[in-house]
Structures are given as structure tokens and as C-alpha cells.
Amino acid sequence: MEDFTKVKLIEVPRNIVAGHDALGSIREMCENVHFGKTGTIEEIQKSFCEEYPISVVASTERTVITPKKHNFTSIIYSAKNDTYYRENPYNNIDVVDRIGSGDAYVSGALYGYLKHGDCQKALEYGNAMAAIKHSVIGDMVFTDLEEIDSIIKQHKNTSGYQSEMNR
Numbered sequence: 001m002e003d004f005t006k007v008k009l010i011e012v013p014r015n016i017v018a019g020h021d022a023l024g025s026i027r028e029m030c031e032n033v034h035f036g037k038t039g040t041i042e043e044i045q046k047s048f049c050e051e052y053p054i055s056v057v058a059s060t061e062r063t064v065i066t067p068k069k070h071n072f073t074s075i076i077y078s079a080k081n082d083t084y085y086r087e088n089p090y091n092n093i094d095v096v097d098r099i100g101s102g103d104a105y106v107s108g109a110l111y112g113y114l115k116h117g118d119c120q121k122a123l124e125y126g127n128a129m130a131a132i133k134h135s136v137i138g139d140m141v142f143t144d145l146e147e148i149d150s151i152i153k154q155h156k157n158t159s160g161y162q163s164e165m166n167r
Contacts, residue, residue, distance in 0.1 A: 041059050041061070041075055042075070042077065042084055044059075045057040045059060045075070045077035045084075046077060046079075049077065049079035054079065055078065055079045055080050056076065056077070056078055056079070056080075056113070056119060056122075057076070057077045057079075058074055058075070058076045058077075058105075058109055058122070058123070058126065059074060059075050059076075060072070060073075060074045060102065060105055060126075060130065061073050061074060061075065061089070063089070065092065067095070068094065068095050069092050069093065069094065069095065070093050070095050070098070070134060071089040071090065071091045071092065071093065072089055072090045072093060072101070072127065072130055072131050072134070073086070073087060073088065073089035073090065073127055074086075074105065074109075074123055074126055074127055074130075075123075076109075076119045076120075076122060076123050078119045081119075083119070085119045085120045085122075085123045086123070087120075087123060087124060087127060087155075088155075089127075090127060090128075090130075090131035090155060093131055093134045093135065094134070094135060095134045095135075096134065096135055096136060096137055097134070097136065097137050097138065097139075098133075098134050099138075099139045100133055100138070100139030100140055100141070101130045101133045101134055102130070103133075103139070103140075104129040104130050104132070104133035104140075104141050105126045105127070105129060105130035105133075106126070107129055107141075108122075108125035108126040108127070108128060108129030108130065108148070109122040109123065109125060109126030109129075110122070111125050112124060112125030112126060124152050124155075125148065125152070127155075128148050128151045128152045128155065129141060129143075129148065131151070131155075132147075132148070132151060
């Protein structure tokens, strides 16, 4: 039974990945559970694009400072441009509830990519949505585009102190 389970944990995700153009990944799952990949996150992302017909790979990165304080960012790799997209993390997020932050990230990243056709915009919207999700109870973010655009603009402002989550 153990061998069957181990084989399915590897085969099923590979079959799913093979049929898609974009991939959202969690490093731990890529390394330990499903794919057995090793290396830096950049190497892992690029290897997916070389192994499968994937053009964009997004990976989130959470740094837990304390259970109630996190930093959050992501990295997106575009095989088409052979480019990695990054931004500074959202720092010292006051975590109320992190459940749903991955879904919030995906919704923001998809919006940014589909609306603007741009990996940097996908990264910015994904990071902002995930960061704001940490600050609310429940697994869903209730916000609007104006608020998210304001959070992105504020995050880019590096002229002194800023509240990352000025809601």
C-alpha cells in the first residue's frame, strides 16, 4: 500500500502539470512530496518549464517571524522571457488568519496576468491580495480594486515609514 501511495503522489501531479501552461507551486511540495526537485527556487521553477510545456511558474515565500507576524512575497518565472519577477516582501504583516492566503494570492496573480498580460503585475496583485488576506478573519478577502491598487502603490513607496496594511 505504501508503494502505491508514493507512486500516486508522484504520478497524479505530473499528469496534471503536463496539461497546463501556468503553475503555482509550493517549494516544499516540489521538493519533498510530489516532484522530488531540489535546488534554489529559481532552479526549481526553471526546471518545471524545461520538463513540461509551462510558460509561467509562480511560487510564494512566507517568512514567519512570530505566529502573528509574517513577511510575504513571491517570485514568478517566465520561460518566454527567461526572466524572474520579484518585489520586496510585505513585512511585519499582522496575521489575524492566514487560511485562504494562497487562494487570495492566486486570484490576485491571475487578475494581474489576465488584465495586464504582465508577470510583474501578476506578482504585485498576487502579493497584495495575500498580504491583505492575512489581516482579516475567514478564508476570503472582501475588498475592491481601488483598495488593492492603493496597497500596491503604498508598498512601492519607500520614502520612510509606511503601514503595509492601511485599511
